Amino acid sequence: MTAIIMPAISTHPPYGTHAAVTSPPAGVDLAVTVDTLVRGVHFPQDTPPADIGYKALAVNLSDLAAMGAIPDWAAISLTHPKADDAWISAFNDGIDQLANRYHLRFPVADMGIGPLAITLQIHGQVPHGQALRRDSARPHDLIFVTGTIGDAGLALARRFSAEKYRHIPEKHCGFIEQRLARPSPRVHEGIALRGIATAAIDISDGLAADLSHITDATGLGATLEVERLPLSPALRQLPDRTQAWRLALSSGDDYELCFTVPPEHCKTLRQAARHFSCPVTRIGRMEKRPGLRILDKNGKTFSRAGGYRHFVEKIPSEASPRTDEACGK
Known part of the structure; x- marks a missing residue:
């Protein structure tokens, strides 16, 4: 030695x-x-x-x-x-x-x-004292994600069932394969979020599963708006938008950041996001009531699959980003 x-x-x-x-x-x-x-x-x-x-x-x-x-x-x-x-x-x-x-x-x-x-x-x-944590989110914080989600899951789904996804253009296939093989760690974005975000986690096991780590650590709950999920052009090619949303919620390996921001920090976030390498999108809100709720635009519960186990588990068969949604409506 x-x-x-x-x-x-x-x-x-x-x-x-x-x-x-x-x-x-x-x-x-x-x-x-x-x-x-x-x-x-x-x-x-x-x-x-x-x-x-x-x-x-x-x-x-x-x-x-x-x-x-x-x-x-x-x-x-x-x-x-x-x-x-x-x-x-x-x-x-x-x-x-x-x-x-x-x-x-x-x-x-x-x-x-x-x-x-x-x-x-x-x-x-x-x-000292500035690290982002999972247990520091607060009620009424807004929930954001960087980039787009579900891309790596779609790449794996194609490997298991190429015929089912044959309609996806080749240029989009190359994009999602790259997202699976060579994800982009959001290091600079994470550093910039110090002092803005109250909590953060990277999305390795699927958005729903990883956001649940924040709700579990804080004892809070969260509501996600499924139509707000940022989907790449590749996922938007799927004829069934429900399937795209389920991939975005339950497939992992995208390694985007999910983070929470108090409403009063939204202006600061918008300014910081101008220098990000990817967009950020508001997708929901932290709440006092425990549990994770995923709702559609009509306020109905959206049915989703469970978490993600990387390459070994078959991706659920059912399941352009905009920076102006960062602290939007």
Whole structure:
């Protein structure tokens, strides 16, 4: 085992270096996230190694984004069925694309022989007391999401039933496949939401399931307006809009942010959102009454499927973003 002091910048995993020493600056809280991706569970068997590396890092960065943290350094543990230099090189290339973007350092990394699985732990920094949390939402806060939701779920649905989705234009198919393989962690958006949002979470298991983590943590409830869900042009191609809404509610892997904002912070949010890489859309409101309610425009309960279990679970068969809805009607 080798122990090192962290270098200034090293975005390439130094496999075989098992320990490091670091100290956060004064006045900074440490944000930590860890996640494991397993072949056949979190990504299909035939996923290219560069996409695996990219997504393994992206999903962890998304957790930091939901805390409003600046990525700092990461530790990785990789198991692979055999020593394969070409595979490892391509995998590292996928990691490097995101690591370089966020100046993320890799002081430690480990690799062994076994079933393909990747565990990443990422450390980030956030000013003391300013981290976004799940348990800080308040009654009457408005609920927002970044980007569009349901895209990765639609990509998986096509893989299970290509014939059913044959009418989706090829240009949209490429978009949703990219959303599944290489999601965009909303790191800059999360940082900008510090001091504006009261609570936040990233959407990994589906909007309804992940928003329920906020309601459970606060003891509050929420009402979503299903017609407000931001759908990409790909989902709008579905002949049954109900199916599109169910995908948006119950499929995951989009790694957008769901967050709550007090009404009095809406003007500040609109100003901040001008610099976002994606739109934000208001979709509902936090309430004192516990539970999650999803209503249509007539006030009737919208029936939805349950949560999402990534690649292994079949996507429910039933289930252009606008920035002007950020604090809209």
